[in-house]
Amino acid sequence: MTTYDIVESPDETTVFGYHDLTPPTLADVYEARSVVSRHLSRTPLVRSEFLSEELDADVYLKREDTLPTGAFKVRGGVNLCAGLDEEFRDPGLIAASTGNHGQSVAYAGRAFDIPVLVAVPGDPNPDKVAAMERMGAEVHPVGRDYDDAREWAEERARTEGYRYVHSANEPALVAGVATAGLEVVEDLPRVDTLFCPVGGGSSASGYCLTVGEMADADVVGVQSENASAMYHAWSEGHLRPRDDADTYAEGLQSRVPFALTTEILRERLAEMVLVSDERIEAAVETMLLEEHLVLEGAACASVAAALERSDELAGQTVVLQISGRNLAAEKLRAVLD
Secondary structure (H helix, E strand, O other), rough: OOOOOOEEOOOOOEOOEEEEEEEOOOOHHHHHHHHHHHHHHOOEEEOOOHHHHHOOEEEEEEEEEHOOOEEEEEEEHHHHHHOOOHHHOOOEEEEEEEEEHHHHHHHHHHHOOEEEEEEOHHHHOOHHHHHHOOOOOOOOOOOOOHHHHHHHHHHHHHHOEEEEEOOOHHHHEEEEEEEOHHHHHHOOOOOEEEEOOOOOHHHHHHEEEEEEEHHEEEEEEEEEEOOOOHHHHHOOOOOOOOOOOOOOHHHOOOOOOOHHHHHHHHOOEEEEEEHHHHHHHHHHHHHHHHHHHOOOOOHHHHHHHHHOOOHOOOOOOOEEEEEEOOOOHEEEHHHHH
């Protein structure tokens, strides 16, 4: 069994010698697209008539929920696994996730015949767990939240030789998810503002590298008030963790800010905003009733933020990243009730 050394980490997560914390470039994103496009179809950019009327703007939804795993992260998993060094194929990959990152790694692992172990919080979204298991991953519930699961996965990677797939400190992952931004610019060359939910920040980083740079758009990151580690890291200039991240939108859950994505966002993000869990939950209901879309809480953070800023967006061309559809059945029932 091969084991890998832990190296000094700029944030509170574990970093191994094989991790590269150099931010990807636009060239890396184009290279990633040559990989991602062989495995995944491009996702639609659809004008929302309801939100366009509500905001007095041209509002478009980037429908990442249409990807096979139901969420944007699979782009990154495919790109990372396609370039994985041969030495990591046995015993395989390990990741920590509230669900969508784990599904990404599980999907890519199956595609490239690499075994996958995913640590999830002790009370996970059962639908996301079932999806990971259907794709062949072994799922291990542990701890109270994402960060407990992350620490468990990091220790297993250290002692058992798995290749730890960090949820953000992975340039190949960021470049992969950034391919969505290339599609936005091709479909809609002129964008004024793009709203993107932020958990670990990989997707917002990707849009900064693409839509922000190529269309000169303002990329606005959105976090829950109850899970605001990246917001404080971005606005206050540090990488200190928060005490908790107990949010309705489990896809935004992390108590720890990540070094690679924080660096990109500090340099390129126009703004980071916070929205309440109540507004996120209301946006889930709104999108179901008005757009007939079943979306998870994290996806609707961008919707909630845009609705809060309706006066500022009038007359603009606005894109909202719809990051995923994996709403837990119990939350869907609550909305329907």
